[in-house]
Amino acid sequence: MEIGSFILRRFGQAVVVMLIISLIGFFIQDSLGDPVRQLVGDSVSTAEQEILREKLGLNDSFVVQYTRFIKNAVQGDLGNSYFFKEPVVSVILQHLPATLELTLAASFLVIFISFPLGILAAVFPFHPLMRLVMTLSAIGISIPVFLTAIFLIYIFPVNLGLFYSFGRGEVVDLDVGFIWQTSFLSIDGFLHIILPATALSSIMLPLFIRLVRSEMREVLEQEYIRFAYARGINKWRILFSHALKNAMLPILSVGGVQFATMISYTILTESVFQWPGMGFMFLEAVNRSDIPLIVSYIIFVGLIFVTTNTLVDMLYTFVNPNVKLKDQ
C-alpha cells in the first residue's frame, strides 16, 4: 500500500518533469539550428528549402507546434527523426541496448574494483600501496574521459594490437519485444566492449574508491564495531556484515544518481569509440538539428533519472528498514 502510493506519486512527478523538459526543448529549438539546412545540399534554392520547411511544419508558431507535439505524444507518438526517418521512439530503442550494456559493463568494473580497494584503503589507511591507490584515484578523477579514451585506443589497439578501436563488433540479436543487440553473447562483441567500458568507468571509479573508503572509515570508528571486536567476532565478518552494510546507505544514494549520470557521460565515450548508443546518437542529432530526436532524448534521460532515483529510494528500505518512504 505504502509502496504503491509512493510509486504513483513519483510517476505523477515524472510526468510533470517530462512536460517541463519537452516545453524547454521546444522553446530552444530555434537556437538548435535549422533542420532544413541539414537535409538539403548547399546549392538547393531558398524556394525549395521553404517548401520543405512548410512540409515539416516548421513555419507554424511555437504554440501550434507544441500543441501538435503534445497531442501526438499522448498517443505515444513523439514524432519522426529527420535523419533516421523513423519514429523517434524506435530510434531510441535501437540505440538504448548499446548504451545500457556499456553503462552496465562500466558499473560492473566500478563495483568490483572500488569495493575491495575502498575497503582495503579504509582498513589499512597508511599502507604505501593504499596511498598509491588514493593518489592514482586523485589523478584519475581529474582526467577528462575523452582523453582517457584516446589514450586507451593508442595504448591497446594501436600499439599492442589488443582489443578494438571502434564499434561493437559482432552483436547477437535478442528479441525482447524489440531487437536487442547484445555484446555479451559473442567473444568478438565482448572484446569490443572492454575498452569503452574501461574509459567510461574511469570517471566513477576514483569517486567510488574514495566514497567507499571514507564511509567505511567513519563506520569503523563507531562504538558497536569496537564492541564487536571485543566480543571476538571474526574480523572479516565485522567488516562485511556489520560495517559495510551500514556504510552502504550513502554509497547507494550516490551510486544511483551516478548510474544515471554515467548514461549522460556516455556521450563522450561513445563518440570517441563510435559506439552506436544513445549518447552518440544524441550528439549527431544535435549536429544535424534533428529536433524531434533531441527533445525525445532529453525526455528519455529525464525518465531514466526519475526511475533510478525511485529505485534507489526503494532499495533504502531493504538495506535499512528504519528509512520510511516519503516525498518531501
Place this chain on the structure above:
Amino acid sequence: MEKNTKKTNAKALLLRLSVVLLLSVSLLSSLAWSKTLKLAYDADPISLDPHEQLSGGILQYSHMVFDPLLRWTQDLKFEARLAERWQRIDPLTMRFYLRRDVTFHSGNPMTAKDVKWTFNRLKESPDFKGIFVNFEDLKIIDDYTIDLKTKARYPLVLHTATYIFPMDSKFYSGKDSQGRDKGMVAKEANTYASRNASGTGPFTITARQQGVKVVFTRFSGYWDKASKGNVSEVILTPIAENSTRVAALLSGDVDFIAPVPPTDLAKLRKNRKLSLVELAGTRIITFQLNQNRKNEFKDKRVRQAIVYAVNNKAIVSKIMKGFASVAAQQSPPGYLGHNSNLEPRFNLNKAKALMKEAGYAEGFSVTMMAPNNRYVNDEKIAEAVASMLAKINIKVSLKTVPKAQYWPAFDKREADIMMIGWHSDTEDSANFTEFLLMTPDKETGYGQYNSGNYSNPKVDELVLRSSTIVDEAERKKVLQEVETLLFNDAAFIPLHWQNLAWASKRNVMIKPILNVQNFPYIGDLVIK
C-alpha cells in the same frame, strides 16, 4: 533390421563428410580471390536514394551502387561509363549511345527508358533540379540511344551528365507497402527508394544499419569486365571522431580511411605500412564583406585593404600545415576560368596606405562570424584573420558557432564579415560566381550565398553569357575576365583551396581510384 540402420548411418555419415569436404574446398577457393575492404568514412550515406540529397556522401555512394553515363578522371577529363560515346548533333542537342550489355541488380536490362525515367526524376528532385534547369528534355531515339536537349546553347552538357546515374525504372515503379509510389523522392518521408536500391553499379547493398555500418557485395552481373577491381565485399563504417578513424587504420581494424585530419598527416606520411594520398582540392574558402550592413565596405579601397592585410600564405603554412593551396581567385588550377596571372597579394604597408586613402586610417569596428565544425580549421582561420585585420585598425568581434547554427545565421546575414566555402557542383568556374558573387536575386536564385551583397553588372552579364558559349577558348576568356574583375574589385577575401587526403594500408592501391571530386571509384580498387 539393426544392420540396415547401421548401414544407413554409415551412408549418412559419408554423405555428411563429403558435403563438409566440398564446402570447405569451395570456401577455401573463394577465400583465394575474395577480398574484403574495411572502409571508414566520417559518415555513412544518409539514404539509399541517389536523388535525395546533393552531397558528397550520396555521390560517393552513387558511384558504388550505380554508374553514371560518364564520369570524371583524375585529370578532369570525361570517361565513358554507361554511355559508350556521345556526339553533338546540333547546337542544342547531344546524342549519347548507351552500352548494350548492362543489367541492373534486379536482373532487368538497362535501356534508354531507364535513363529517361531517371532524368525525369532528377528534374523533380528538389536537390538536383537546379543542376538540370538548363535542360529541355531527354528524347529516346531507340533502346540504346538518347538525345539530351538544352533550352539554349549550353556548354556544360557533359559536366551535367556525370550526375545521371540510371536507376532501374521497373524496380522503382508501382506502389510500396504503404500505397505510395515507389519512385517518390522525399526527405521527410520514409520512401521506398531511401531503403531499397537497384542500380547498375559494381556493388549491391546486402546489409545496412544506419550510423553503424553498410555492407556492399560485388554484383556478379557487373557489366565492366575490364575493371581490374578485385574487392568482393566492402564494409563501410562511419567513424566521426578524427583521431579514432586514424587509430582504426593504425591498429589495422580498417583498411582505408577518409578524410585524414591535417593534424595526423605528418605522422601518416612517415608510416611505411600505410600509403597516404593527397590531392589539391577544389573547395575555395573565403570571407565576404557585407556592404549592406557596413557602409565602409562599399568603398573598393577598404575591401582591397582587407585583402592586402590578410596573409593567406601564412594561414596555409601555419594553420593548415601546408594542407591547402593559397588562393587569389575562386577557380582552382585546372578549371576553365583559372587565371594564372592573379597572385596572392599580402602587403601590410599597401593595406595601411589604402585605409588611409579611403579616410579610415583610424579604422572601425566590425562583427565577424564563422562556423567551427564545417571547414578544416575554420575557427582558427577566422581567429587569425581577425588578428590580421587588427593591424590595419579594424577591430573584429568574432563569433564562431557549430554549422547547424551557422547556416541560419548566414541566411540572415547576421555579421559584417562571414566565412563561406564553396565547391562547384559542375566542376566549372561559373558556378562559384553564380552562387557567391552575382547580384542576389530571389527570383532567379543567383547570389544565394552572396552575403556581402557585392554587385557588379558587368560580372553578372559575363557569367550569364558564359553559360551560353559552347566554344571552349572563348568561354575561357570570359570566365578569366570574371576572375580578374572580382580580383580588382576585391569582391571577397580569398583564402585557400582545401586539400583532400586519403590513407590506406600499403596493399590497398587507392591512388588510381581517387579524384578531386572525392568520389573514390571503389569498384576499380585493387587489393594486393
